[in-house]
Amino acid sequence: MFISDTHLPQLLPAKAYSDEGWYKLECEKVFHDAWWAVAFSVELQNDGDFLTVELPCGPVVLWQRDGDIRAFLNVCAHRLSRLTSKAKGCCKTLVCEYHGWEYSPLGKTQRIPDAPSFRPLEKDGLGLRQLCVEVVGGIVFVSQSKDAGSVHAHLGQEETNRLCHRDRYPGKVIHRADLDVPVNWKILVENNLESYHVGFVHRATLGGIPDGNLCTHKIIPNGSMFFGPGAIDIVSAAGRQIAKKTHGDEEDRYIHGISYPAFMWTPESLWTSFQTVIPTGPNSCRIIWRILAPQSDRKRRLLNFLARSIAKAQASFWRRVVNEDVEFLPSVQVGVESQIQPGEGLISRREERIFHFQKWLVDRIGYVKTNDFVGSV
Numbered sequence: 001m002f003i004s005d006t007h008l009p010q011l012l013p014a015k016a017y018s019d020e021g022w023y024k025l026e027c028e029k030v031f032h033d034a035w036w037a038v039a040f041s042v043e044l045q046n047d048g049d050f051l052t053v054e055l056p057c058g059p060v061v062l063w064q065r066d067g068d069i070r071a072f073l074n075v076c077a078h079r080l081s082r083l084t085s086k087a088k089g090c091c092k093t094l095v096c097e098y099h100g101w102e103y104s105p106l107g108k109t110q111r112i113p114d115a116p117s118f119r120p121l122e123k124d125g126l127g128l129r130q131l132c133v134e135v136v137g138g139i140v141f142v143s144q145s146k147d148a149g150s151v152h153a154h155l156g157q158e159e160t161n162r163l164c165h166r167d168r169y170p171g172k173v174i175h176r177a178d179l180d181v182p183v184n185w186k187i188l189v190e191n192n193l194e195s196y197h198v199g200f201v202h203r204a205t206l207g208g209i210p211d212g213n214l215c216t217h218k219i220i221p222n223g224s225m226f227f228g229p230g231a232i233d234i235v236s237a238a239g240r241q242i243a244k245k246t247h248g249d250e251e252d253r254y255i256h257g258i259s260y261p262a263f264m265w266t267p268e269s270l271w272t273s274f275q276t277v278i279p280t281g282p283n284s285c286r287i288i289w290r291i292l293a294p295q296s297d298r299k300r301r302l303l304n305f306l307a308r309s310i311a312k313a314q315a316s317f318w319r320r321v322v323n324e325d326v327e328f329l330p331s332v333q334v335g336v337e338s339q340i341q342p343g344e345g346l347i348s349r350r351e352e353r354i355f356h357f358q359k360w361l362v363d364r365i366g367y368v369k370t371n372d373f374v375g376s377v
């Protein structure tokens, strides 16, 4: 059942999906204090493993040393070049690709080629800029801000528990994709918050829209949850039985959660998937998408093999679904960028999670719908 009895207004003006000024406000008022989920911690399993990611604040490198995952701005203290252009790797010191400055696990300058030419040099004052990191439910979150609060507090207690439920089991990343999409980040988020388009965009893969009586929305302070009927095909049913045996999972519903601004996750019976939509400009974004399959103890090799095989088949099905969205959504970008519009748009009960997302956003931006002036009070 949905929460609202009636349709809801579209709170964001069309220009919010392409305007430079609006994007700048989002950078200041929304992205600055945001937590971005960028990887599963198992992707940084070995001492020295690193991976890089582009966040709205700049390029970032995540580095595991001595069991701690740290995040640094991927920018060198010498002449501000990007430190490393590699997507991932493993190293004992981070070495800048430009003039070879080396950095320690704490981000301090360690070795500087031809150091005497920098005399007098206060080495301690030079180093990498460190960012905040938290690992929750095996997912690595990064924030540029010390005022972001904890990930736990931002997600909510119940959602944190649900996310951490499988953290007891070692997992394998079975799908890893970074997708650049030429649309504003909110178009992707909003598309994920409604099941209305399923009957059209995903007719071939998902069939019709789910029965509204079997769907539940839950609104939480910084996000929302969707609970819907789980898939009823025989492979999914077998997967649920295996999940019960391997990690005691009893869930048979489809669950989709969002924690604003753009962390979305699905805890399926045999895998946990997350997608983070990273804004890369007013009309472009990148999806960081990972799927992790939990593994039971080693003695249950056959069960683990079956669980992973089913999870992989399901992951490849969801790849098709996500591709359908990625191919379609540039059409929405064309529409919102049109100079003239047929009206302001409106939001159905089935799309009500979008309304709450927009409300959260306009409250932060300080936008009031009565006129089209950003920043009015």
Ligand code: FES
Pocket: 076, 077, 078, 079, 080, 081, 096, 097, 098, 099, 100, 101
């Ligand atoms: S910019 Fe990094 S060593 Fe020069």
Ligand SMILES: [Fe+2]
Pocket: 191, 197, 198, 201, 202, 321, 325
């Ligand atoms: Fe979709």
